[in-house]
Amino acid sequence: MRKNDISFTDLSTPGAGNITAWTWNFGNGRPDSVINNNFPFNYRYDTAKNYIVKLSLLTNKGCRNATPFTKAITVNPLPKPGFISPEVCLTDASAQFVDTSSIASGTITNWAWNFGDPGSGVNNNFIGLNAQHRYNSIGLYTATLTVTSNSGCIDSLHQSFTVNGDIPRANFFPQASPNFCANDSVAIKDSSTVNFGNVTRVEIYWDIVNAPGVKDVDDLPAFGKVYKHKYVNFQNPLSQDFFVRYKSYSGASCVDSITKRITVHAAPKVQFNNVVPVCLDAVSYQLTEASEVGGVPGTGVFTGTGISNTGLFQPSVSGVGAFSILFTYTSTFGCVDTISNNISVLAPAIANFGFSKPACEKNSITFTDSSSIPATSGTIIRWSWNFGDATPVVNNNSAAAVSHTFAAYNSYTVTLTITTSNGCKVSKQKTVAVNPLPVTGFKFPASVCLPNASVAFTDTSSIADGTENSFTYAWRFGDTGAGNNTSVSKNPTHIYSGTGPYNVTLTCTSGAGCKDSTTIAVNTIHPQPTAKFTSDSVSICETQAVKFSDNSDGADGTVNKWLWNFDNANSSSLQFPPSQTYNTAKLYSIELQVENTFGCRDTATKSFTVFANPVINAGRDTVLLEGGEITLNATASGNGLQYLWTADRPGNFLNSNRVLRPVLKGITDDITYELLVVATGGCFRTDVVFIELLKAPVVPNTFTPNGDNINDRWIIQYLESYPGAMIKVFNRDGQAVYESRGYNPIGWDGKYKGKALPFGTYYYIIEPGSGRKAITGYVTLVY
Numbered sequence: 001m002r003k004n005d006i007s008f009t010d011l012s013t014p015g016a017g018n019i020t021a022w023t024w025n026f027g028n029g030r031p032d033s034v035i036n037n038n039f040p041f042n043y044r045y046d047t048a049k050n051y052i053v054k055l056s057l058l059t060n061k062g063c064r065n066a067t068p069f070t071k072a073i074t075v076n077p078l079p080k081p082g083f084i085s086p087e088v089c090l091t092d093a094s095a096q097f098v099d100t101s102s103i104a105s106g107t108i109t110n111w112a113w114n115f116g117d118p119g120s121g122v123n124n125n126f127i128g129l130n131a132q133h134r135y136n137s138i139g140l141y142t143a144t145l146t147v148t149s150n151s152g153c154i155d156s157l158h159q160s161f162t163v164n165g166d167i168p169r170a171n172f173f174p175q176a177s178p179n180f181c182a183n184d185s186v187a188i189k190d191s192s193t194v195n196f197g198n199v200t201r202v203e204i205y206w207d208i209v210n211a212p213g214v215k216d217v218d219d220l221p222a223f224g225k226v227y228k229h230k231y232v233n234f235q236n237p238l239s240q241d242f243f244v245r246y247k248s249y250s251g252a253s254c255v256d257s258i259t260k261r262i263t264v265h266a267a268p269k270v271q272f273n274n275v276v277p278v279c280l281d282a283v284s285y286q287l288t289e290a291s292e293v294g295g296v297p298g299t300g301v302f303t304g305t306g307i308s309n310t311g312l313f314q315p316s317v318s319g320v321g322a323f324s325i326l327f328t329y330t331s332t333f334g335c336v337d338t339i340s341n342n343i344s345v346l347a348p349a350i351a352n353f354g355f356s357k358p359a360c361e362k363n364s365i366t367f368t369d370s371s372s373i374p375a376t377s378g379t380i381i382r383w384s385w386n387f388g389d390a391t392p393v394v395n396n397n398s399a400a401a402v403s404h405t406f407a408a409y410n411s412y413t414v415t416l417t418i419t420t421s422n423g424c425k426v427s428k429q430k431t432v433a434v435n436p437l438p439v440t441g442f443k444f445p446a447s448v449c450l451p452n453a454s455v456a457f458t459d460t461s462s463i464a465d466g467t468e469n470s471f472t473y474a475w476r477f478g479d480t481g482a483g484n485n486t487s488v489s490k491n492p493t494h495i496y497s498g499t500g501p502y503n504v505t506l507t508c509t510s511g512a513g514c515k516d517s518t519t520i521a522v523n524t525i526h527p528q529p530t531a532k533f534t535s536d537s538v539s540i541c542e543t544q545a546v547k548f549s550d551n552s553d554g555a556d557g558t559v560n561k562w563l564w565n566f567d568n569a570n571s572s573s574l575q576f577p578p579s580q581t582y583n584t585a586k587l588y589s590i591e592l593q594v595e596n597t598f599g600c601r602d603t604a605t606k607s608f609t610v611f612a613n614p615v616i617n618a619g620r621d622t623v624l625l626e627g628g629e630i631t632l633n634a635t636a637s638g639n640g641l642q643y644l645w646t647a648d649r650p651g652n653f654l655n656s657n658r659v660l661r662p663v664l665k666g667i668t669d670d671i672t673y674e675l676l677v678v679a680t681g682g683c684f685r686t687d688v689v690f691i692e693l694l695k696a697p698v699v700p701n702t703f704t705p706n707g708d709n710i711n712d713r714w715i716i717q718y719l720e721s722y723p724g725a726m727i728k729v730f731n732r733d734g735q736a737v738y739e740s741r742g743y744n745p746i747g748w749d750g751k752y753k754g755k756a757l758p759f760g761t762y763y764y765i766i767e768p769g770s771g772r773k774a775i776t777g778y779v780t781l782v783y
Contacts, residue, residue, distance in 0.1 A: 005042035005043065005044050006042065006043050006044070006045070006073070006075075007040055007041070007042050008024070008040065008041055008042075008043060008053075009040040010022055010038040010040075010055070012038070012055070012057055012069070014057070014059050015059075015063075016059070016061060016063070017059040017060045017061040017063070018059060018060045019038065019057050019058070019059055019060075020036065020058055020059060020060045021034055021035070021036055021057070021058040022034070022035045022036075022037075022038060022055060022056075022057060023035075023055070023056040023057075023058070023068075024043075024053065024054070024055055025053070025054040025055075025056075025068070026043060026045075026051060026053055027051035027052040027053055027054070028045060028046075028047070028051060045075040047075070048075050048076055048077035048078075048104065048105070049074075049075060050072060050073070050074050050075075051072070051073050051074075051075060052070050052071070052072055053070065053071050053072075053073055054068040054069065054070050055068060055069045055070075055071075056068045056069075076105075076106065076149065076151035076152075076153050077103060077104040077105055077106065077149075077151075077153065078103075078149075078153045078154075078155045079101060079102070079103040079108050079147045079148070079149045079153060079154075079155050080101060080102050080103065080155065081101045081145045081146065081147045081155055081156060081157035082099070082100035082101050082102070082145075082157060083097050083098060083099050083100055083101070083143070083145050083157070083159065084097070084098040084100060085097070085143065085159050085160075085161035086161060087161075087164075087200035087201070087219070087251065087252075088135065088161075088163055088164065088200075088251045088252065089163070089164040089165065089166050089197070089200075089249075089250040089251020089252070089253065089254035090135070090136075090137070090138050090163060090164070090165060090166045090251070090254075091166045091251065091253055091254055092251045092252045092253055092254075093134065093252075094132040094133060094134045095115075095132060095133050095134070095135060095161075095163070096130075096132050097113065097115075097130060097131040097132065097133070097143060097145075098130055099111060099129050099130050099145070101145070101147045103149055106149045106150050106151055107149065107150045108147045108148070108149055108150075109148055109149065109150050110127070110147065110148040111127065111128055111129055111131075111145060111146075111147055112125070112126075112127055112145070112146040112147075112148075113125060113126040113127070113128070113131040113143065113144070113145055114143065114144040114145075114146075115131070115133040115135075115141065115143050116141040116142040116143050116144070117133060117135060117141060119136075119137075120133070120134075120135075120136075135163045137163065138162075138163050138164065138165050138166075138196040138197060139162070139163055139196075140160060140161075140162055140163075141160065141161060141162075141163060142158055142159065142160045143158070143159055143160075143161065144156055144157070144158050145157050162196075162197040162198060163197065164194055164196060164197030164198055164199075164200060164250040164251050164254065165194045165195035165196030165197050165250055165254070166195070166250065166251070166254045167194065167195040167250075167254070168192060168193070168194040168199055168248045168249060168250040168254055168255060168256045169192060169193045169194070169248070169256055170192050170246050170247055170248035170255075170256040170257050170258045171190075171191040171192050171193075171246070171248075171258055172188040172189060172190055172191055172192070172227075172244075172246045172258070172260070173188065173189050173191055174186070174187070174188055174260070174262055175187035175188060175189055175226065176262075178334060179263070179265050179333050179334055179335065180262060180263065180264040180265065181264065181265050181266075181267045181331075181333070181334070181335030181336070182231060182232070182233045182234045182235075182240075182264050182265065182266055182267040182335070183233045183267030183268075183335065183336075183337055184230065184267070184335075185228035185229060185230040186206075186228065186229050186230070186231065186242075186262055186264065187226050187227070187228045188204075188226070188227055188228075188244065188246070188262075189224060189225070189226050189227075190202065190221060190222070190223060190224060190225045190226075190227070190248075191223065191224070192221070192223070192246075192248035192256070193223070194248075194250040194254075197250060198221075198250070199221050199223070199248045199249065199250055200219070200221070200249050200250055200251060201217070201218070201219050201221065201247075201248075201249035202217070202218040202221040202227075202246070202247065202248055202249070203215050203216070203217050203246075203247040203249075204216045204217075204218075204227055204229070204244065204245075204246055204247075205244065205245040205246075205247075206229045206231075206242065206244055207231075207242050207243070207244075208243050208244070208245045208259065209242075209243055210242075216229065221248070231264055233267050233269075234266055234267070235266045235267065235268070235269055235294030235295055235296050236266065236294075236295065237266065238265065238266045238296070238333070239263055239264065239265045239266060239333070240263070240264050241261050241262070241263050241264075242261070242262050242263075242264060243259055243260070243261050243262075244259065244260050244261075244262055245257055245258070245259045246258050246259070246260070265331065265333040265334075265335050266294070266296050266331065266333075266335065267294075267296070267331070267335045267336075267337055268292045268294055268296040268298055268329045268330075268331045268335060268336070268337040269292065269293055269294030269296070269337060270290060270291065270292050270293065270300065270327055270329045270337045270338070270339045271290065271291065271293050271339065272289055272290040272325075272327055272339040272340065272341040273289040273290070273341075274289070274341065275287070275289050275325070275341055275342070275343040275344075277343070277344035277345070277346050277376075277422065278313070278315050278343070278344070278345055278346065279315065279345075279346055279348070279422060279423065279424035280315050280316070280319070280320055280345055280346065280347070280348050280424070281315070281316075281348070281424065281425070282315050284308070284312040284313065284314045284315075285312065285313040285314075285315070286310075286311060286312055286313075287302045287307070287311045287312075287313055287325065287343075289341065290302065290325075290327035290339060290341070292329045292337070296329075296331045296335070297331060297332050298329055298330050298331035298332055298335075299329070299330060300327055300328060300329035300330070301327075301328055302325055302326070302327055303325075303326045303328065304323055304324055304325040304326055304340075304343075305317075305318045305323045305324075306318025306319075306323060306345075307325065313325070313343060315345045318345055319345065320345050320346070320347040320348070321344075321345060321347075322342045322343070322344045322345075323342065323343050323344075323345065324340045324341075324342055325340060325341055325342070325343055326338055326339075326340045327339050327340070327341075344376065346374075346376065346377040346378070346420075346422055346424055347373075347374040347376070347377050348377070348424055348426045349371055349372065349373035349377060349380055349418050349420050349424065349426050350371060350372045350373070350426070350428075351371045351416050351417070351418045351426045351427055351428035352369075352370045352371050352372070352416075352428050353367055353368060353369050353370055353371070353414075353416045353428060353430070354367075354368050354370055355367045355368065355414070355430075355432060356368075357513060358435060358510075358512050358513025358514050358515075359406075359432055359433060359434050359435060359512075360409075360434065360435050360436075360437055360512070360513070360514035360515070361406055361407065361408055361409040361434050361435065361436055361437055361514075362405060362406075362407065362437060363405065363437070363514070364403045364404070364405050365403065365404055365405065365406070365432070365434075366401050366402070366403050367385065367401060367402050367403070367404060367414070367416075368401045369383055369399040369400075369401070369416065369418075371383075371399070371416070371418050371428075373420060377420060377422065377424070378420045378421035378422040378424075379420065379421045380399070380418050380419070380420055380421075381397065381419055381420065381421050382395065382396070382397060382418065382419040383395070383396045383397075383398070383399060383416065383417075383418055384396075384416070384417040384418075384419075385402055385404075385414070385415075385416055386414065386415040386416075386417070387404050387406075387412060387414050388412040388413040388414055388415065388432075389406055389407070389410075389412050391404070406432075406434040408434075409434045409435055409436035409437075409464065409465070410434055411431055411432070411433050411434070412431070412432045412434060413429055413430075413431055413432075414429065414430050414431075414432050415427055415428070415429045416428050416429075433512075435465070435510060435512035435513075435514045436463055436464040436465050436510070436514065437463070437510075437514050437515075437516045438461050438462070438463045438471065438508040438509070438510050438514065438515070438516045439461060439462050439463065439516065440461045440506050440507070440508040440516040440517055440518040441459075441460040441461055441462075441506075441518055442457050442458060442459050442460055442461070442504075442506050442518070442520065443457075443458050443460055444456065444457050444458070444504075444520075444522060444524070445524065446524055447524050447526060447598045447599055447600075448496075448524055448525050448526070449525070449526050449527075449528055449598065449599065449600030449601065450496070450497070450498070450499065450525060450526065450527050450528045450600070451497065451528055452495045452496075452497065453495060453496040453497075453499075453525045454493055454494075454495050455493065455494055455495075455496060455522060455525070456491070456493045457475065457491060457492055457493070457494070457504070457506075458491050459471075459473065459490050459491055459506070459508075461506070461508045461516075463510055467510060467511050467512075470510060470511025470512075471490070471508055471509065471510060471511070472488065472508075472509045473487070473488055473489065473490055473492075473506065473507070473508060473509075474486065474488060474506070474507040474508075474509070475487040475488070475489070475492055475494075475504070475505070475506055475507075476504070476505045476507075477494040477496075477502060477504050478500075478502035478503040478504050478505070478522070479494065479496055479497075479502055481497070482494075482495075482496075482497075496522075496525055498525070499525045499526065499527055500521075500522055500523055500525050501521045501522060501523035501525075502521065502522045502523075502525075503519050503520075503521050503522075504519065504520055504521070504522050505517055505518070505519040506518055506519075526555065526556055526557065526596075526598045526600050527555040527556055527600070528555060528600055528601070528602050529552060529553060529554045529555045529557065529559055529594055529595070529596045529600055529601070529602045530552060530553040530555065530602055530604075531552045531592050531593065531594045531602040531603055531604035532550075532551040532552050532553065532592075532604055533548055533549060533550050533551055533552070533590075533592045533604060533606070534548070534549050534551055535547065535548050535549070535590075535606075535608065536549075538608075538609075539608065539609040539610070539611060539681050540582065540610055540611070540681075541585075541610065541611050541612075541613050541681055541682070541683030542582065542583055542584065542585050542610060542611070542612055542613045542683065543581065543582075543583055543613070544581065544582070544610075545579040545580060545581045546579060546580055546581075546582070546608070547579045547580075548564065548566075548576075548577060548580070548590065548592075549576055550562060550575045550576060550592065550594070552592070552594045552602070552604070554594075554596040554597070555596060555600065556596075556598070557596030557597040557598040557600060558596055558597045559575075559594045559595070559596050560595065560596065560597055561573070561594065561595035562574065562575050562592065562593070562594055563592070563593040563594075564577050564590075564591070564592055565590070565591040565592075565593075566580045566588070566590055567588040567589050567590060567591070567608075568580060568582055568588065582610040584610065585610050585611055585612030585613075586609075586610060587607055587608075587609050587610075588607070588608045588609070588610060589605055589606075589607055589608075590605065590606050590607075590608050591603060591604070591605045592604045592605075609681065611639075611679065611680050611681025611682070611683045612638055612639065612679060612680075612681075612683060613638070613679065613683045613684070613685055614636055614637065614638030614641055614677040614678070614679040614683065614684065614685050615636065615637045615638060615685070616634065616635065616636040616637075616675060616677040616685045616686075616687050617634060617635045617636070617687055618632070618634045618673065618674070618675040618687035618688055618689040619632055619633040619634045619635070619689045620633075620689070621689055621690040621691070621692070622689070622690075622691055622692070623691070623692040623693070623694045623721070623770055624664060624665075624667060624691050624692070624693055624694060625693075625694045625696075625770065625771055625772055626668075626693055626694060626695040626696050627696070628665065628771075629663055629664060629665030629666075630663070630664050630665075630691070631661050631662070631663050631664070632645070632654075632661055632662055632663075632664055632673065632675075632689060632691075633661060634660050634661055634675050634687070634689070635660075636660055636675075636677045638677070638679035638680070638683075639679055639680040640679055640680035641660075641677055641678070641679055642658070642677070642678045642679075643657075643658050643659055643660050643675065643676070643677055643678075644657060644658060644675075644676040644678075645657040645658075645662060645673050645674070645675055645676075646673065646674050646676070647671055647672070647673050647674075648671065648672040648673075648674075649669075649671060651666075651667070651671075653665060653666050653667050653671070654673075660677075664691060667691065667693050668693065669693050670690065670691065670692045670693050671690075671691050671693070672688055672689070672690050672691070673688065673689050673691065674686055674687070674688045675687050675688070675689070692721065693721075694718075694721045694722065694768075694770055694772065695718040695721065696718065696772070697716045697717065697718050697719045697722070697725075697766060697768055697772075697775060698716065698717035698718060699716050699764070699766060699775060699777055699779070700714060700715070700716070700779065701777065701778065701779050701780060702779065702780045702781075702782055703750065703779065703781070703782075704782045704783060705749050705750035705751070705756065705781070705783070706783050712749065713746060713747035713748060713749050713750075714747050714748040714749075714750065714779060715745075715746075715747035716747070716766065719743055719766075719768065720743045720745065721770075722743065722768040722769050722770050722772070723742055723743055723769075724741075724742065724769035724770070725740075725741075725742065725743060725766065725767065725768045725769055726739075726740070726741050726766075726767045726769075727739065727740040727741075727744075727748075727764065727765075727766050727767075728764065728765045729748065729762050729763070729764045729779070730762065730763045730764070730765075731757070731760070731762055731763075732760070732761070732762075732763075737752040737757060737762065738752065738762075750781050757781055758781070759781055759782060759783055760780070760781055761778050761779070761780050761781075762778060762779050762780075762781060763776070763777070763778045764776065764777055764778065764779060
């Protein structure tokens with residue numbers, strides 16, 4: 001069953017306690033249903049199919065069945081009852097009921113009819129597929145069909161119908177307005193009636209004379225319903241009569257008919273020849289292409305977009321496009337025939353063009369056609385160019401680009417006129433602003449010198465419209481061997497490594513993109529003079545003087561300026577400067593800068609060494625004991641020192657004369673040595689030292705102070721060399737009788753305290769000093 005209630009009854013047992021809740025899941029996707037009692041209940045499914053029904057239980061002890069109880073059920077489809085109600089009148093033998101029932105699956109096995117006619121007794125019901133019933137009274141009845149499927153599913157259908165009266169009255173009225181025409185349908189309006197119920201069928205015979213068997217049938221008629229019929233169109237004769245028979249039924253056997261004459265008038269027949277397309281700019285066009293060709297009298301008019309009351313087609317009003325023109329012909333009886341045709345107003349070609357930029361005076365400007373034309377408007381066959389500068393118009397038979405040169409800058413109105421294959425013309429104007437060319441120029445110094453001749457270029461370009469500030473620059477310096485041979489600066493500088501000449505090109509571009517170039521040969525680069533000089537010595541020693549002499553080469557000019565820097569705080573602008581004295585030993589950088597008559601310069605630098613004189617000291621003058629030796633204690637400082645000792649007398653008394661501190665011995669008299677010290681660069685200094693020979697004192701052992709001036713005094717030879725000598729003389733008793741400190745040139749006169757000492761031997765002690773040991777001995781005083 002489907003859409004019928006299914007009764008569910010719980011048969012569960014609790015085990016322990018009581019069941020307090022039953023949870024049902026009916027397997028159709030709807031939420032579970034919780035029921036608090038086990039009373040039987042009904043449930044309805046909407047869809048026929050198999051379902052699994054689940055039941056879960058809850059007891060008052062809180063216990064649930066571990067697994068829901070499940071049961072499969074099948075919901076079968078309901079049959080769909082249906083039947084066709086009869087159209088019947090009272091005098092019909094019976095009403096026919098035709099079954100149309102169906103079922104989605106399965107079969108219908110039983111049909112039970114109730115005809116809604118209880119007065120017919122047992123005949124009011126019937127079991128079977130189709131049924132019939134005889135009604136004895138007119139009226140509204142309700143028949144019921146109940147069908148049962150092989151699954152036992154049952155459904156019913158109730159339908160009402162009428163048992164009509166038995167006296168229909170056929171009638172209709174023609175609906176002409178005002179006349180019927182052969183090219184239009186004839187319309188009639190039903191006005192049939194019946195004494196009870198409805199007219200159930202209408203039959204219309206439109207031409208019972210010429211076509212008696214041709215009819216229209218309507219099984220669903222209605223009062224006031226309009227029926228139409230179109231007769232064969234004709235133009236001759238001008239009118240025809242047709243007899244229409246109209247039958248009305250109220251059942252199978254109840255019928256009535258009526259016949260009426262209808263007059264149909266000839267319809268005009270029109271034709272419309274093709275209309276030639278026109279241009280949008282064409283003058284108003286009188287339409288004549290349509291006419292009536294069937295010989296039916298009447299009048300015709302043209303209507304449509306852009307058409308005047310007199311039939312003039314005006315392209316300027318309609319605009320571009322294909323327009324439908326309707327020709328309406330109305331006969332004298334009011335019959336109308338129409339025909340339409342299209343007239344095309346050709347879309348004009350779209351004239352357009354572009355031109356190359358920048359647009360500059362005296363330069364060729366290329367004008368490029370970009371005109372277009374719709375495919376329906378033909379093709380462009382002529383292009384006429386008027387450049388607006390009084391030059392002749394240029395006519396072309398193709399869209400090829402054209403070039404034109406304007407002699408002067410100005411704004412020109414350029415017009416392109418194109419002509420199509422349909423004779424249509426259209427023009428396009430554009431203002432072409434022709435810009436002035438820059439007047440390019442530059443300057444550079446009159447003389448530039450190598451090496452690295454830096455040439456500063458100065459732009460002198462101008463333009464007629466005063467827009468110099470918008471210029472851009474492109475320089476080519478003509479120096480193909482240079483790494484950077486170009487510049488975009490306004491006033492660039494380029495360094496040349498040769499004398500050239502170099503062809504320098506400046507291309508100046510205005511803000512409007514107009515270019516001009518100029519090339520000037522740079523031939524003012526002069527070779528560098530060569531600064532050279534010599535000196536009369538390659539190096540000197542401190543405090544010595546040196547002479548420098550110019551030996552420069554002026555190249556293509558003559559050297560006329562000199563600037564010397566002697567690195568000793570002195571300078572000179574003379575070609576041959578005075579000698580220079582250097583008092584400090586070091587490496588000097590002598591620089592000579594020369595300039596020739598072109599202002600070109602060169603600088604020569606030479607290193608000049610001033611060597612230091614050695615600093616020496618041969619030592620203090622000293623004494624040497626006769627027979628002794630000493631080391632000459634000289635000092636010297638400097639670089640790369642060499643030594644040479646020379647004496648003022650012959651003899652080889654030094655252990656080496658080429659060392660700083662030689663050992664001296666074996667001299668027999670005072671001697672003077674000169675020390676020569678030679679340093680790096682041949683710088684030398686000399687110093688002398690005096691060596692006094694201290695001879696051993698010669699002590700006489702006898703003297704005779706008798707006044708004869710011969711050997712009257714005790715004079716000790718060489719003691720004068722010992723200025724610190726001390727002499728003491730003692731008698732035999734050890735009494736000091738004479739004492740002298742320092743050298744006494746007159747010696748001892750043999751007296752003690754002014755009295756002459758007696759003849760005898762006396763003893764002396766002499767302490768010479770100067771490193772000599774004391775001398776002891778005796779002297780005899782003789783008279």
